[in-house]
Amino acid sequence: MERLTQNLLLVLLGGITLRVALTDAHLAYVQAGFRPFLIFAGAVLLVLGSIGTVRDWPLRQSDHEAEPDDPAPGASGHVDHGHGPPRIGLFLVLPVAVLLLIAPPALGAYTADRQAQAIAIPESLQNSALRLGPDDDGADYRSMPLLEYAMYALADDTFTLEDRSVRLQGFVLPRPDGGWSVARIRISCCAADAVPVTVVVDGDRGPLQADQWVEIIGTWAPPVAHPDGDYPEPVIVPRSVTPIPPPASPYEG
Amino acid sequence: MHSAPEPVLRDDVDATAGIDLPDRRITSGDLLFVLILIPIGLYFLRPDWFQGAALQAWSTVFVAVCLQALPFLVIGVLLSAAITAFVPASFFERALPARPGLAVPVAGAAGAVLPGCECASVPVAGSLIRRGVAPAAALAFLLSAPAINPIVVVATVVAFPDEPMMAVGRFIASLLVALVMGWLWAAFGQPSWLRLPQRVAGSSGAGRGTIFVTTAQHDFAHAGGFLVVGGLTAATLNVVVPRAWLDTVAESAVLSVLVMALLAVILAICSEADAFVAASLTSFSLTSRLVFLVVGPVVDVKLIALQSGTFGPRFAVRFAPATLVVAVCCALAVGWVLL
Numbered sequence: 001m002e003r004l005t006q007n008l009l010l011v012l013l014g015g016i017t018l019r020v021a022l023t024d025a026h027l028a029y030v031q032a033g034f035r036p037f038l039i040f041a042g043a044v045l046l047v048l049g050s051i052g053t054v055r056d057w058p059l060r061q062s063d064h065e066a067e068p069d070d071p072a073p074g075a076s077g078h079v080d081h082g083h084g085p086p087r088i089g090l091f092l093v094l095p096v097a098v099l100l101l102i103a104p105p106a107l108g109a110y111t112a113d114r115q116a117q118a119i120a121i122p123e124s125l126q127n128s129a130l131r132l133g134p135d136d137d138g139a140d141y142r143s144m145p146l147l148e149y150a151m152y153a154l155a156d157d158t159f160t161l162e163d164r165s166v167r168l169q170g171f172v173l174p175r176p177d178g179g180w181s182v183a184r185i186r187i188s189c190c191a192a193d194a195v196p197v198t199v200v201v202d203g204d205r206g207p208l209q210a211d212q213w214v215e216i217i218g219t220w221a222p223p224v225a226h227p228d229g230d231y232p233e234p235v236i237v238p239r240s241v242t243p244i245p246p247p248a249s250p251y252e253g
Numbered sequence: 254m255h256s257a258p259e260p261v262l263r264d265d266v267d268a269t270a271g272i273d274l275p276d277r278r279i280t281s282g283d284l285l286f287v288l289i290l291i292p293i294g295l296y297f298l299r300p301d302w303f304q305g306a307a308l309q310a311w312s313t314v315f316v317a318v319c320l321q322a323l324p325f326l327v328i329g330v331l332l333s334a335a336i337t338a339f340v341p342a343s344f345f346e347r348a349l350p351a352r353p354g355l356a357v358p359v360a361g362a363a364g365a366v367l368p369g370c371e372c373a374s375v376p377v378a379g380s381l382i383r384r385g386v387a388p389a390a391a392l393a394f395l396l397s398a399p400a401i402n403p404i405v406v407v408a409t410v411v412a413f414p415d416e417p418m419m420a421v422g423r424f425i426a427s428l429l430v431a432l433v434m435g436w437l438w439a440a441f442g443q444p445s446w447l448r449l450p451q452r453v454a455g456s457s458g459a460g461r462g463t464i465f466v467t468t469a470q471h472d473f474a475h476a477g478g479f480l481v482v483g484g485l486t487a488a489t490l491n492v493v494v495p496r497a498w499l500d501t502v503a504e505s506a507v508l509s510v511l512v513m514a515l516l517a518v519i520l521a522i523c524s525e526a527d528a529f530v531a532a533s534l535t536s537f538s539l540t541s542r543l544v545f546l547v548v549g550p551v552v553d554v555k556l557i558a559l560q561s562g563t564f565g566p567r568f569a570v571r572f573a574p575a576t577l578v579v580a581v582c583c584a585l586a587v588g589w590v591l592l
Contacts, residue, residue: 006474013477017323029317037324044327045473052470089474091481095319101296104312111310114492117500117536189412189529191317192491 004056006085009092010049016099017042024248028106030190031253106250109173109210112183112196118231119150119197132160141165141217145252146184146197153199153220153234161220165239169247172205172212173198177227180205182216182236186252197252200224203238215242307492315488318522322480325404325525330476333377334469338461345386356390357435361428364397371399371524371550371559376472379563382449388442393435396576399524400427400550409546412528416539418591419528419546426547426587430580434551437575448565479555483521486554487530490520503536513541514581517549524550540588547584552577 020026021038030038098104132152135142144166152161173183173196181198185191202221208214217240223232348363349356364374378395382388399405401424409420503509513534522530527549531542552573561569 003470006470010470010473017320020320026320028313029320034321034324038320041324041327044331048466048470048473051466085471086475086478088478088482091478092474094481094485095316098312098316101293102309102312104309104316107310107313110306114310188532190321191313192321192487193529193532194314195535 002056003052003085006089007049007052007056009089009096010045011053012049012096013092014042014045014047014049016096018046020099025103027249027251028104028191031187031251032249034190106246107185107191107194108171108250109183111194112171112173112185112198115194115196116198116226116229117195118226118229119147119154119234132164135164136167139167141167143167143169146170146182146199147186147252149199149236150197150234153236154223154232158220165217165219166236168199168216168218168236169213169244170199170216171246172208172210172214174205174210175200175227180208181233182214184252185250188253191251194251198233200233200235201238201241202235203241206241208241208243213244213246215244216240311488311492314491315484318484318487319481321529322484322522322525323477325408326476326480327473328404329525330469330472333374333472334465336377337380337468338465345381345384349386349390353387353389353439354436356387357393357439358432360386360390361393361397361431361435364394364399364428364431365401365403371553371556374398375556375559375563376475379449382447387439388444388447389435389439392438392572393431395431396434396551397428397431400424400431400547405524405528405550408525409528412532416592419539419543422543422584422587422591423528423546425591426543426580426583427550429583429587430547430551430576433579433583434572434576437579446565446568446571448567449563479521479559482555483553487520487522490516499534500536503534503538503541506538506541509537509541510544510581510585513537513545514548514577517545518553518577520549521553521555522549539592540585543588543592544581544584547587548577548580551580 017038019042020029021035021042026035026038132142142164146168149166149168152158168182170182170184173181175181179200179202181200183196183198185194185196187194201216201218203218216236216238218236218238221235221237223234225231226233349359374395377398378391381391381394406420406424409423410417413419499512502512517527520527520530528546531545534542534545537545557569557573560572564572
């Protein structure tokens with residue numbers, strides 16, 4: 001392909017990367033801590049592409065009449081076909097197009113359903129004290145991530161959860177047996193390594209649709225077996241279920 | 254200006270299949286225009302195609318893989334462009350021992366300082382050979398650089414916080430692969446298998462800044478294109494292959510090693526990002542994931558394409574299968590000792 005095309009692609013990709021990095025959009029794809037790297041990459045591509053675009057613009061009009069003292073390698077149209085920018089580079093238009101046209105949202109119920117698996121408690125949590133902290137300030141419940149609740153709820157000894165209320169946030173995930181769960185996707189790096197965490201809600205779903213974000217305040221109940229996988233899933237008995245807007249940071253890190 | 258590169262150009266046309274004809278009418282600019290127009294047209298004609306849950310999940314994973322690898326790729330490309338522009342050719346002749354057998358370990362260890370991914374190391378190895386470095390040494394560098402450089406080691410440590418031996422095992426096994434392949438080439442390699450296109454790059458007269466910028470642009474378009482291809486494959490596999498199927502495979506020790514080696518070849522994830530993918534495949538054994546991490550940077554579909562483009566098809570058809578076998582053996586041996 002031509003160098004101008006290549007450089008315009010770099011401008012497009014750098015620009016869209018910067019936009020994704022500077023808004024909350026990147027939180028649907030990568031960890032929050034990755035933002036500075038994305039800003040760096042977007043800025044470098046934007047600058048590289050802009051330099052090239054500005055420099056190549058007049059050359060395109062004179063096309064095959066490369067100036068004799070032109071310093072850039074492969075600048076003449078003749079040589080360009082053998083040694084010009086690699087054509088595989090055209091693929092760079094794909095992430096740009098996908099981001100602009102689909103603007104893919106954070107992974108949700110579809111992925112949580114397909115990738116359902118037994119909850120693996122990370123070693124870093126396993127060794128922490130199995131005693132629930134105090135309630136939130138001014139409330140009669142304790143807020144916690146789904147994974148933390150799952151760890152307490154699936155433990156051999158669940159005394160610490162008795163007579164306590166917890167508050168969980170996640171999206172609605174219908175279960176194969178007609179019930180429903182509240183779910184959250186965990187990522188360790190980017191959305192390619194998504195692992196779902198689900199807590200079965202022992203109550204009526206009502207009009208709630210899949211992927212609707214909800215806040216649940218409720219109490220512990222004994223784990224149930226997943227209908228397909230036969231592994232234990234934590235359960236919560238809701239005292240209240242409230243629809244909420246999706247959080248800016250959709251994944252549990 | 255036109256007369257000088259003429260024979261060189263013809264040589265290159267021989268070496269690289271499918272080169273454009275000089276008087277082609279359709280330019281890449283037109284192609285790009287059409288490529289952009291098709292999805293935009295579909296967006297208005299068939300908006301429902303863009304709403305399906307599967308497509309959205311696929312797009313999210315695709316974009317995530319691309320964005321995740323992008324900064325690493327940019328750093329690698331900037332660095333290799335800096336080497337191309339600012340490190341004189343004579344440096345390598347002085348730095349490397351004259352005997353290939355001795356140059357192999359030096360070049361292999363030197364791979365640790367090039368923070369690029371495999372896409373960046375192929376052109377660097379090609380230019381090393383053109384600058385008179387022994388092919389065996391350049392190939393050891395080609396294999397070790399994407400696997401043992403600091404960025405990859407740090408990424409592996411971050412991806413496996415509970416398994417520090419994973420990064421150590423990857424470092425040792427990958428270096429071993431590079432050395433074995435370098436010595437194998439020194440012993441059995443035929444110069445006729447290598448077919449290097451001459452670079453027309455008119456470095457004479459061009460400012461170093463210009464060389465740096467044009468090299469970085471070119472290398473990024475090249476490596477970035479292959480990254481996108483890898484992202485497409487990874488996202489498709491992620492969405493299409495059911496997790497239950499992978500879990501079944503993972504239960505067999507032999508099958509899981511073979512499947513992970515195969516996955517490494519067809520997923521073609523950049524070595525700077527593959528540790529995170531390996532970490533997510535939690536149902537597989539650590540050894541089989543080590544195989545994935547060792548095979549990925551040295552053999553995969555995009556590397557095979559890159560190598561036949563840079564060194565010629567006769568090279569790639571011998572080098573890639575041999576590397577695959579050596580990589581699996583090295584990873585198994587190191588995994589058996591360490592993990």
